[in-house]
Amino acid sequence: MAGRTIAEKILARASGQPSVEPGDFVEAEVDLVMVNDITGPLTVKALKTLSKPRIRNPERLVIVLDHQTPADRVQSAENHRLLRSFASEFGVKALYDVGEGVCHQVLPEEGYVKPGMLIVGADSHTCTYGAFGAFAVGVGSTDAAAALALGKLWLKVPESMLVRVTGKLGRLVTSKDLILYVLGRVGVEGANYMSVEFKGEAIEALSVDGRMTITNMAVEMGAKTGIMEPDDKTLQYLAEAGVKGDFTLVKSDPEAQYAETLEFDAGELEPLVAAPPSPANVKPAGELSSVEIDQALLGSCTNARLEDLRLAAGILKGRRVKKGVRMIVIPASRRIYLKALEEGLIQVFVEAGAVVAPPGCGPCLGGHMGVLAEGERCISTTNRNFTGRMGSPKAEIYLASPATVAASALTGRITDPREVA
Amino acid sequence: MIFEGKALKCGDNVDTDAIIPGRYLVSTRPEELAAHALEGLDPELPAKLRDFEILVAGRNFGCGSSREHAVLALKHAGVKCVVAESFARIFFRNSVNLGLPALECGGISSRTMEGDRLRINLREGLVENLSQGFTLKAKPLPGFLLKILELGGLLAYVEERLGGEG
């Protein structure tokens, strides 16, 4: 029998078959469902149109209020209220309310994500959980409703792409630069419908935080998910998150088949920036040094974990953000916020002139605070720079690592962090 | 299932922020969303879209977020079918799940002009350009997706399944 990838093994197990092939349609048992305050209300609406609304496994649903939090207008507040009352009506205990953090940080941190699971989330960046060796896919609200009602969902078994990264990242070159590099090579639809597996010594050397940044952006190349083999660091993270031992570590067979393979040396990378309007429009930060910025954002499910805050604070410490630049810092979760407080990082940010906002999505999707005016430019640690994403369609978003964002906030123009630190 | 209507064209990589900008997502009301359909691409488009029934797009249509609001907006603005060179996967799922047929058809966007009349036969996977007199073969949808579409969406399918379980 041919070798199998992690993705194929998880989908075979979840659909109760000895093995599955790329291209097969399967109906698979879903281990965990996530909805947030943008997608959740439509899921509730969908479930309630059933003649007998029900959730097969209420303990498998996690609801996170993170996008429009704290509520910015009456309609957001109504959405939050709807989700709270839905949770109590259907016996859903796992509701993380305003201020707990971004869904893709809260789920792993609270111990819901385990290796080998099949997870569907009504949010496109659900692929983040692939960093733990789970098969995690973003779906729509109606998909989530179907998965809740039946406990199962239809999925197409994806082909796999292998990204093997050798070598070691250089100073102030981060996992964000690594995934931006991959995006630049693969393009916005180069991994369409595929499961992208990241491997190699450079990936193993990353912390789990750093790995999540990579799987988070797999969807930006059209992938169904990003995935990595769990290792000792994964186990350590899970232990700290209070996860008990009932999970399986799934790894790809050595002779597994990949539709495509990309290999490169991490040591050759430099700080990169994705210029608008596409996350694949990637250039060296140094080449964009004439681009002046109005806002610098350190936040989101891509890059607002403790390691990211430490990196940015290291660069900002004892310095001031350039006059005329607004810097916004949003820890990805309440737990991270607390640790950043303990470590004095928040003090560094506020002293540098940054605004620290409550854990959540913040300006990332342009629906809440920190939106941009016409003609303004923002350098951001988030994952999307589509036209109009963060406010005016005439504003521009540049995506970069926490180090590059902090460096740029200091100089007021896009800056390779190695120039200032 | 056969659909006929006038085609509106859009380009490659039309993302979900273009189909329905983030600031409108607090609403779940289809009519409200429809009023902003494709607004991120061009503020004139929501009004213009009302005169068209079929959307013809380039590659990777609907890339970006999982917001089902994008499909709701198009559907309630009167779009009956989306034909594209290729789709981003979550948009494709959402479209089928909400009963808006999405067909992948190579060559459609370069050969169709805005305003052309198209006739689409879903079961056969045929896209006929009546104005220009050519027919293209689309990538056929697997049987159970056709069934979901024929029932009007995934929830009707779930309803059937739950009914079956008694």
Ligand code: SF4
């Ligand atoms: S932080 Fe941004 S990308 Fe992440 S879930 Fe929130 S809106 Fe989506």
